[in-house]
Amino acid sequence: MRLGWRVWLLGVFVALSLVLIMSGPTQYKLFVLFLSLGILFVLQFVKEKTGKIFIVAVFAICILFSFYMSLSQEGVVINSIDKNSVYFNSGIRAGEVISQFNGINIESMEQYSQVVDDLFKQNEEIKVTINTNKGEYIILTNQTPEFSITDLQKTKLTMGIDLQGGARALVQPETNITDSQMSDLVEVARNRLNVYGLSDVNIKAVSDLAGNKFMLVEIAGATPEDLKELVAKQGKFEGKISNRTVLAGGKNDIADVCRNNAQCSGIRSCEQGTDGYYCQFEFAVYLTQDAAKKHADATRNLSTDSSGQYLSDKLDLYVDDSYVSSLFISVNLRGQESTQISISGSGTGKTQEEALKAAKEEMKKLQTILLTGSLPYKLNIVKLDTISPTLGNQFTEFILLAAVVSIFVVGLIVLIRYRRVKASLALLFTSFSEIIMILGIAAFVKWNLDLPAIAGILATIGTGVDQQIIILDEARKGVQLSLREKMKKALFIVVSAYFTAFVAMLPLFWAGAGLFKGFAFTTLIGITAGVLISRPAFSEMIRMIEEKVN
């Protein structure tokens, strides 16, 4: 069987797409590429029928197997690691995959956080053994590892938060702002989320058809419960003495904040109160010379309080104009340009564990706000979705199943209608190859596959099958025209339908702050790959089959 160049083109594209989708070691990828191209060569050059079918089957099974192997990797990936931590010093670097933590197999982010939370409940030094793909690390520490981690990607496909779980917020400034103001806002917000420890965050400015500007924040996987506060709270930090602002968050006043260092930051005590527990946190803040000077000016004329140890006025701390806590100022700091202050606060909860967690989060939030300063505008959350990862996994599985069964049903109908096994198989292959090409391109441009994108893939398969039926029918119609001419006519209809579908998708790129972009994207990729690659290849396959029959 001589394969035409169109079939070759489709085969090569499918092979490349498979490689683009796969994640994992290069040898797997090369293996898959080699085998898929091998199938094409076998079809082209091996004449003996049984041998051909046998080799193709073996190759196909090997491809599926190596694909399966690349899908069954497990662990969590370190995206970033604090350079001041003992973990960094012991040699762990970003990019490594954690497979075991103190002997426990780590399969998911949830499991990782569970294990880490359990280990670092108390503030005491423990032995930590971490196994990564680069080796084993043994560390003696009381520091919670400040890694930002994500689940190991089993494929190169990035799933939208509505499929893999996570949070999405659409945030709108209260006042109209310009594009450059918007990009400032996005910068500050990104910085804030990074400082908080979320690095797998996608923040961008979006606008809709009506010209409204939004900030779109998407956080994959595990998300903090208080995402709302992080993205929408302005986070205006003020320290006031005698109602005079002497201190604000951000780099003008704050030189540094002590974090992840047990000596100057951490939970100091936990106690049982009347209605639950409360835990006290404390951390050091290093002020700039400017701030220290303002501080000195404000305290110069204060008197001493009744105890004689502290000044009469306290340093009152406010976040977003609401009072947080007060700090006593020692007498010996009066009029001094001290560059270090210590901030404390507390978290409460029904159990000690909850209180500890609340205190840690509260501390982290305050540290973040102090370091990054306030957002330049007041914001409103206009849309907030938090999707459970549990749902997402099931969802993807069901949708895949739906797609596969739908395609087989279509194949069956075509088989019944035309009674051609080969043509039906060609149709099945072409439909699957279209899905693979869409996914390959999505992986290549790192497109987030969300629910609309999946709907788009399903829509594409639908129109794809329709057009293959046109080709199939056109080939079998009458005998006056040569097959080649018939294919040309079929392709005219296909191309016309392509252009109408293409223009119909365009407005979706802009409507609804781009939330339906995914649909338009996969549909456009799908129908374009269809009209350029798979439809010509399909008509060539049909020509091969029909010419053999006649």
Added chain:
Amino acid sequence: MEQHQTEHHPQHHEHSEQNTEHHHAKNWYDKSYKFLLILPVILIVFSLFYLYNFNNANGDIIYKDVSLTGGTTVSVFDKNIDINKLGQDLKVDFPDLLIRGMSNIRTGGQEGFIFETKAEANVTQTALEKYLGYSLTKDNSSIEFSGSNISQGFYQQLKFALMVSFILMAIVVFIIFRTPIRSLSVIIAGLADIIMTVVVVDMLHIQLSTGGVVALLMLIGYSVDVDILLTARVVKDHDGTLNQRMFGAFKTGITMTLTAIAAAAVALAFTHSFSPVLSQMFTIILIGLGFDIFNCWITNASMLKWYMEAKAK
């Protein structure tokens, strides 16, 4: 030669059978195709009248769900809760609430429920937590909230997008077929598909989501495919009589639509138990494809035949 082919190709036999069928159809069809056009006219007029009244009664031509009006959707994974009782008990606080069960498609067992209301997210969450007796976390639930301004904005934009898509499609159809009547028959068939689908969606009391509006947009693509096939075969081909060409196109087109219907039905069966958004999209596509058969083979076909017959004279 003839004999030889019949032996090897059973479909040839089928072909001659269709020819006789087609011969019968021809007489009847030639006489009545103009009268057949009354059907779509009646349906379109009825649909427009229905939508006009619907708009007067409800303030819009569709029922909208929370994704278009603003509100909260909470999906809770709870295998044991009595969903009906939950709905009745919370109806007092959330008169507009809509509850759907989620089930596992493999076992059929209950997985949880989806709770929709126009209320704010934290109000809904608090009320549900109080009722269920546990707190809703990312492990046991998903919460989606859209403010009312943004949702209404989305709705306006999606409507606009739908209109622009339709107009762009119409322009391309004009460019392909050049003459007004050939193009118009395709465009009218597409428009009728959408209008009639919306009427049925209203009659079924389906609250449209953003996904539903997108599904209407998908219908444009699906319906135009078959219409283009018909018009291309009728106008561009020169083999056989007009009726033969139309019948050939019909055989291809009906296979296309029926396969699409089968695929959408399978997809609906699969998504029904866990995704209201996807199942609504497939429901709309199914309804639309049904009307597509009618509009392509009666509305478009009759107009086209009329045009071709007139041109021949």
